[in-house]
Amino acid sequence: MRKLVFFTSMCVLCGAAMTAVPAYADGGIPTLHELDAERMDLDTALQRTYITCAGIDEGLADMKKMAGINTAVSGVGTGLAVGAAVVGFSKAKLDKEIDKLEEMLAEKSVDQFGTSLGELDPNFAQKYGLNENLTVSQGNSSLEEATAKSKKLGNWRTGLMAGTTATQVASAIIAAKNRVSEDLQGQVDECIASVKMLQRAIAEARMNGEDVTEAQRIYSTCREYEYVDLSPIDKRAKGAMISSTIAAVTGGVGTVTSAMANTDATRNDNTDEGKKKEKNLNTASNALAVGSGVAGATATIFNATQIAAIKKVASVSEKCTEVLK
Numbered sequence: 001m002r003k004l005v006f007f008t009s010m011c012v013l014c015g016a017a018m019t020a021v022p023a024y025a026d027g028g029i030p031t032l033h034e035l036d037a038e039r040m041d042l043d044t045a046l047q048r049t050y051i052t053c054a055g056i057d058e059g060l061a062d063m064k065k066m067a068g069i070n071t072a073v074s075g076v077g078t079g080l081a082v083g084a085a086v087v088g089f090s091k092a093k094l095d096k097e098i099d100k101l102e103e104m105l106a107e108k109s110v111d112q113f114g115t116s117l118g119e120l121d122p123n124f125a126q127k128y129g130l131n132e133n134l135t136v137s138q139g140n141s142s143l144e145e146a147t148a149k150s151k152k153l154g155n156w157r158t159g160l161m162a163g164t165t166a167t168q169v170a171s172a173i174i175a176a177k178n179r180v181s182e183d184l185q186g187q188v189d190e191c192i193a194s195v196k197m198l199q200r201a202i203a204e205a206r207m208n209g210e211d212v213t214e215a216q217r218i219y220s221t222c223r224e225y226e227y228v229d230l231s232p233i234d235k236r237a238k239g240a241m242i243s244s245t246i247a248a249v250t251g252g253v254g255t256v257t258s259a260m261a262n263t264d265a266t267r268n269d270n271t272d273e274g275k276k277k278e279k280n281l282n283t284a285s286n287a288l289a290v291g292s293g294v295a296g297a298t299a300t301i302f303n304a305t306q307i308a309a310i311k312k313v314a315s316v317s318e319k320c321t322e323v324l325k
Helices: 002-020 032-039 042-053 056-106 122-128 136-177 182-207 213-227 231-261 272-324
Strands: none
Touching: 042 182, 042 213, 042 272, 056 136, 056 182, 056 231, 056 272, 136 231, 136 272, 182 213, 213 272, 231 272
């Protein structure tokens, strides 16, 4: 009878002990984090939170600074591309006037150089959009000046395209590097784990009658890391890198095309085929300048939105760092 009572008592105790065991993940086997949480006292949990969560804001501050610099760099590149397009369109308009002037002068003889267009033919001024008081000799002088100005505009366009290419290459490099590092991501993950452990330590300390005011304040602030998403930062960086690369490639091709259009060999080829080639090269250069500007503007937008994404995370890190001081 005594043996039966003893056996029954042992079974009751075993059942109570089994009921008291907490439910763990992975089939009842406690993880290291769960063991740490159970065994970690409040001071140790606080110390771990200090170590893992402090300093995250510094890494984000560096990223925000680089994103700001890159916004300015890509913005400059975009401005240069826009400038190249404006110069290119001005050149195209001037080249049309040069064509009209050349056509008019080709119809005049040497002995008519001192005669005004209006005297020669009242329709010339209207036909070519020229001043009717302009003489034929003045027309030759105007043609030389206009040709020189056209060449200068072509050189400006080439230089501006080269500038936008260089700045967009720099922008692409900055964007490629300005991403969340493995160390920063790892620190955020460790901080989140530490804050969860702190929560469990606070619950146990409160049951033991300890003062948890400071620990609760830290937990309430730093637990916001659980809702932090760092992926938008990298997505914006990738978008900026791709856009800047497109702007740089487009700008590089535009630089070469503009330079080819403005060579003496191309400009002095007055055959129909030569003039057509020059016109096509100039048209392509202007289109490439516009394309580079559009891609550069897109990169600038990505850089600006990356700053916004960084600020969103930084607002959490700054508050957490502040309560840890």
